[in-house]
Amino acid sequence: MGELLGALNDPITGVGRYGAFSLDAAGKxxxxxxxxxxxxxxxxxxxxxxTPSGVSMSQLFGLGATGATRADAYSVRSDxxxxxxxxALAQLNLSAAAGTPALSKSDGxxxxxxxxxxxxxxxxxxxxGSSGGAKTLSAYAADFAGEIGGKAAAAKTRSETAAALSKExxxxxASAQGVNMDEELVNMTTFQQAYNASARLIQASKDMYDVLIGILR
Structure with a gap:
């Protein structure tokens, strides 16, 4: 990692003229x-x-606004x-004296x-939607799953509301464009009665006019 930082911060072949890369204690x-x-x-x-993940350095550290993808290429060996x-569940004892085992078979x-x-x-x-911060992996996974569940529920509600509005x-x-047969029958009957009444009124007026003409003669 020291060699990597040195190559990145080199003023000739790296970016040392413009800024500096640094690696904190958490490996960021x-x-x-x-x-x-x-x-x-x-x-x-x-x-x-x-090696062995096969990912690039920028992917490994999430540089250039790309999320770190170092876990994408890892998998558990088939055997x-x-x-x-x-x-392997043992821990390497770096302080073991020369000639003594640095790993123990019963070490878990x-x-x-x-x-x-x-x-x-x-x-x-x-x-x-997560603000991040210091928390356990289990808590982060729970928050992440809860956020996804909340957004999924909200999206489902919006979808159902939109479907109801579309149906209405x-x-x-269809009500404005369609023809209601019952309503049209009522209207036709009303118009027919109005026509008959108008015809009787005209006939009465004609009879009165004929009587008036007969009187004048």
Whole structure:
């Protein structure tokens, strides 16, 4: 990692003239520009490859506004999947004296540490609707799942509301465009009666006019 930082911060072949990369105790690689107002960083191409994951350095550290994808290429070996007993659970004793074993077959401290991973606080970055912060992996996963569930429920409610509005709009349109036979029959009967009444009125007026003419003669 020291060699990597040295290559990145080299003023000739790296970006040392514009800023500096640094690696904190949590393994987070960050770039700080000497003049933030005039210098921005973006990853155009990255031909580096990390072994054994096969991901590039920018993907490994999430540089260039890309989420860290170092876990995407990792998987459990097939022989360990078939026989979990082959999983190494011991911890290397770096202080072991020369000639003494640095690993013990009955040592399960690695397995205990692996089991406690979900209980340790980790500094998570803000992502999506989550503000991040220091929390356990289990708590972060619960918050993440809860946020997704809330958004899914809200999206379902909006979908159902939109479907109901669409159905009501279609019903009103069909009501405005369609023909109601009962209503048309009532209107036709009303118009027919009005026509008959008008015809009788005209006939009465004609009879009165004929009588008036007869009187004048």
């Amino acid at each position: 690689l960050a770039f700080k520009a000497y003049d933030p107002a005039a210098t921005t960083m973006s990853i155009v191409t990255d031909a580096t490859t990390q 360990i999947q078939q026989d979990p007993g082959k999983l 401290r690695g397995g205990l540490a692996l089991g406690d991973v979900g209980k340790r606080n980790v500094a998570f970055a803000a992502a999506g 709009a279609d019903s009103r349109r």
